[in-house]
Amino acid sequence: MPRKNTPKSDAAEAEEGAPEATDSSNNANDTSSHIEPVLGAIASLRADLEGFKAAICQTIEAKTAAATAELRRDLADLKTENDAALASLRTKMEVNAQSIKELADATSTSSDTVRGLERVVETLQEQVSTLTEKCIDLEGRSKRQNLRVAGLREGKEDGRDGRELAALLLKEALDLDELPLIDRAHRALRRRQGDDEPPRHFIIRVHYSHTFEKIMKKVISTREISFQGQKIHIFRDLPQEVAKRRVAFTTVRKLLRDKPGVRYGLLYPAKLRLSHDGTEKFFTDPDEARRYVVRYLEEAGSGRM
Template sequence: MEDLKKSLLADMRKMLKETQTETQKEVKKDYKEIKDEMKALKTDIRKIKEELMREVKEMVKTMMNEWKTDIEEDIHTQLIEVTDKIAGMERMMEEMMDAKIEARLSPMSTVLDQQNDTIKELTDVALTTARENEKINEENKRLSELVRKINEKCIDLEGRQRRKNLRIVGLSEGREGNHDPRKFFAKLLKDILDLDQEPLLGRAHRALRPASRSGAPPRQVIVKVVYDGVFEDMMKIIIRKRNLKYEGDNISIFRDYPAEVAKRRALFTETRRILRDIKGIKEIRYGLVYPAILRVTYEKKDLRFTKHTAALEFARKIQKKAEEGEEGEAEEEGADPTGVIDG
């Protein structure tokens, strides 16, 4: 009996195990089938979802387009209505403004017409005044040129009146004492210039101003020589002589020029100083010609300068050339009608 029980139990276990194995295989097979069906179902669901989304989007898009069209039509209709209303209001405002402007401009137009007439009259007056001013300007130019010529003639006449005058500078006040001025200064000129005889003087006097105070420069003496030949001889001696003295006073004697001529000649002082101090340049001579023309003879050329600026530039070029030790031809810039006249 025991063996039979064991045999039965073994068979039952074997059967149970086989049944369990077959059941597991079937379960696995069913699970796989179910899994494949679930996967296919998911795929179908995704496709259905995508189709639904596309349909929904198309529906939404269609609805939006319909709404947009409706809204645009409504807006367009309302805009037309608003535009018509605004245009009507603008027309009404323009009519009102035109009426008000017309009412205000009517008196102003009258005033403007009057002002236009006044402006026309003023324009005519201005044109007439301009023409008269042109004539006046032309007359002023003519008169200015005439005054210039008269001034030059006056200077020339003054120079001619003074052409035999000498100015004695540096003679102490009171040297002449109570003597006749003409005789005293005639003797003074004879002594300091070593003349053979006393020159005949037409007049002799101090500068016509109050006597100089103590320590101030003495007044100059003006003497007029009667004879031209005697005057020119005296000038030649004065040019040659240096360091003139009279009883301890250092004396200088110059031609008596008009004030304007003296100013013009003084402008050439720096140029003359440069020309005087130049060394190393041969055949250079210079001198002031009346009224105020610097004449320079250089390298067989005779140059005349009427403007001191051109003369000074020319002198500096020669000075520079002398300093560099050159002997070539100096450039003559400034030798034009504005400053230099070639002789």
């Protein structure tokens, strides 16, 4: 028959568990014996690390202090150099500012002077223009009764007085009733040309203005003028500037030549008078006159005039 399990008493249980307690105590003693060297090693390592740490911190602090001191010295030197450079720049800027101020003042003064001179120049230009026109007018008045003869061969005088030759030339060439009274007669004041070059102009001053006008009418009405078988040209002796102004109208006069219903002429000193279709125009600008004539001719050609 199977045995019945009978409950054990407390004493018996205590006796049974006693050996296990003894083993645990032994194991704890063994662990403590092993941990103590490790803890000691750890403590020693910690002490060594603390020492290394302190040494490293001291080294870093020393090097940092040295680097900081050197950096401060460098910064101080740099500041000193910068201060000196800035002081020099400040001095130069002050000098430049003063120079710029002086230049500005001088420029302002020069500008005022230039404006004043421009006004003076404008006034002088107006005066010069006025005086030039007056001089041209005076020169024209002094030549008011002068004639120029072109094409008269050199040596025609044959020892005769120039006035005598001039009177004879005008009488014969223009078929005058009597010899005109001549004040002066001479060749143009320039070097005598060679035989193969055009002769110098023969300049004649007529004494009476009414005789001069009569001669000019004869010149205008005579197509070809000749003297002793030689073809010549007679025209007014005008100032050079007036002659240039009148020549500028040559193109316009060529355009108007032989145009039906158109009359034109040059007034002294150089003013073109143009009449057509009951309209009369005056021009002192050759370009303006040419544009007007071209437009008029185009409109007349298209039948709109």
